[in-house]
Amino acid sequence: MPGQFTLVLHSHLPWLANHGRWPVGEEWLYQSWAASYLPVFAMLRRLADDGLRDQFSLGITPVLAAQLDDPHCGASMYEWLADWQLRATEAAVDADPDRQALGQREYRAAADALAGFETHWRHGGSPQIRALAAAGVVEILGGPLAHPFAPLLNPRLRDFSLREGLADAHARWGYDPTGIWAPECAFAPGMETEYAAAGVGHFMVDGPTLHGDTALGRPVGDTDVVAFGRDLVVSYRVWSPKSGYPGHAAYRDFHTYDHATGLKPARVTGRTVASEDKKPYEPERVDAVIDRHVDDFVAQVRRRLIAESERQGRPALVVAAFDTELFGHWWHEGPVWLERVLRRLPEAGVQVGTLASAKRDGFVGEPVDLPASSWGSGKDWRVWNGPQVQHLVQLNAEVTDTALDTVDKLVGPGSVRSLVADQIVREALLTVSSDWPFMVSKDTAAAYAVDRAHKHAHATREICDAALSGRDARAATLAGNWACADNLFRGLDARRLRGGLR
Structure with a gap:
């Protein structure tokens, strides 16, 4: 043959x-x-x-x-x-x-x-x-962390998600x-x-x-x-x-x-x-x-x-x-x-x-x-950015902007690792998972999907709010509490977000 x-x-x-x-x-x-x-x-x-x-x-x-x-x-x-x-x-x-x-x-x-x-x-x-x-x-x-719909993702977070996903594979499997x-x-x-x-x-x-x-x-x-x-x-x-x-x-x-x-x-x-x-x-x-x-x-x-x-x-x-x-x-x-x-x-x-x-x-x-x-x-993007999921598209954009802006203020050149910044990125990535709009568009457990997207968005926002208002202890407590549920990607380091696309 x-x-x-x-x-x-x-x-x-x-x-x-x-x-x-x-x-x-x-x-x-x-x-x-x-x-x-x-x-x-x-x-x-x-x-x-x-x-x-x-x-x-x-x-x-x-x-x-x-x-x-x-x-x-x-x-x-x-x-x-x-x-x-x-x-x-x-x-x-x-x-x-x-x-x-x-x-x-x-x-x-x-x-x-x-x-x-x-x-x-x-x-x-x-x-x-x-x-x-x-x-x-x-x-x-x-693949990239948390399975985002990459074309709709902020390019900076998209690059980070892909690189960290490949690093995660190496860490788990010793395989690139x-x-x-x-x-x-x-x-x-x-x-x-x-x-x-x-x-x-x-x-x-x-x-x-x-x-x-x-x-x-x-x-x-x-x-x-x-x-x-x-x-x-x-x-x-x-x-x-x-x-x-x-x-x-x-x-x-x-x-x-x-x-x-x-x-x-x-x-x-x-x-x-x-x-x-x-x-x-x-x-x-x-x-x-x-x-x-x-x-x-x-x-x-x-x-x-x-x-x-x-x-x-x-x-x-x-x-x-x-x-x-x-x-x-x-x-x-x-x-x-x-x-x-x-x-x-x-x-x-x-x-x-x-x-x-x-x-x-x-x-x-x-x-x-x-x-x-x-x-x-349709072989296009309608499942993830169509009229029925525009509320999630807007949510993702808002959460991503908030997360990136906060991380930029928390970690700078030469700074030590920040577990608060890490958890902000982790929750933002879970918010923008492609699964949630897919489940809404296909009407498969749509209420669960909307709840999950908003739950991770809420986690991102409340940690960011505490961090930006100088309530460092509160931000650390919130990050730790959310990490008890969302304890994945422990190698994720928000400092690697700096600098945008390389």
Whole structure:
């Protein structure tokens, strides 16, 4: 087969620790950890043990990495897994045979997850990530702190966020990512020079940003920074709301719960079937369906590689990109499908590699100038600056100005580190997270998102107000109290904000 296929997985959750549990909050982290991160990392260990290398590019945002290493999150995750097993026990002793089968199945799954967590995750996520990077089974992609929508961010804070995010990766993993997943695949002309200055060699954009011509990476502007585009023809084969694999009738339904235990008892049954009418999930029906979808995907990749290679007269690159949380959390059978795909593609003659290996092996075309873009609705910025989130756009601008002005007054040339200034920057970065406007625009826990944005904005403002009015002890107390909840990025040093873009 000509060319190379590259899978890119983007792993991200906003900072959830100490900000609610249910229905939105830490529960989101523990569900994703149990259903996605545990099985995906276990799969990668198996692939590494079999000597496989350069299987895909794995983006892990600094804010997610911080939660996977956080002692509170680790202890709470262990409790969540134990609670999962208790809830399964409750279902297993029910008189209803379907709930008995559900409980027994979930009890075994919880036991396996507990064993895997105790064995591999008890010291946090960083040892896992370091080991996978060292084995060469994946390329690890970094990113900016707290996942901001970079094009709308003050350039000074944008530069700081990116550089500190890369430094955070080095501190946690002893590894310097050469590629990043730009939050929301968002881009504004000129950002390529900032990437080059920070040492970023490649990043992801969505297919329409390259006008659908994603068969090669493209240097951006006058830099050597390469933009790789997501191939929508292949990617939408998996993750399409109308025809994607996870919607098959036999797969476990994400949205239907057994409300007594919180377990998921039903299969999709049909796309228009109401939750109360869905049939019980039957794992024995699934294996053959997974195999059919693996074969279909492999065939699609082959067809796309051949067509794109013929079109451009040279071996093509095909990049499929997804959220990691799709595999397991949203699509229960996803991790099994993913491992079978990765093992079957080479058997079908398809070369598998990473973004880094694609760049190294010459899957790069002529330079381009990229437009303002994202991978959101409309492939523009409307999700993050549309009319429904203008109040958050204004909030972000006000908080950023207040934070930068205050930090400039607190730290100067030769000054000692200020924990007050550090916490101001930390809260400002959490305020401008891209997750909050996304959740509002998509009406997914919008009230939680607005509350979180305003909570971090309030923290920023009250620390700034105390600091600027000379109430140093009060400012230190406020900063310390907020740090109890938002204790991420402890290496962040506000003094590095001085001087603007370098």
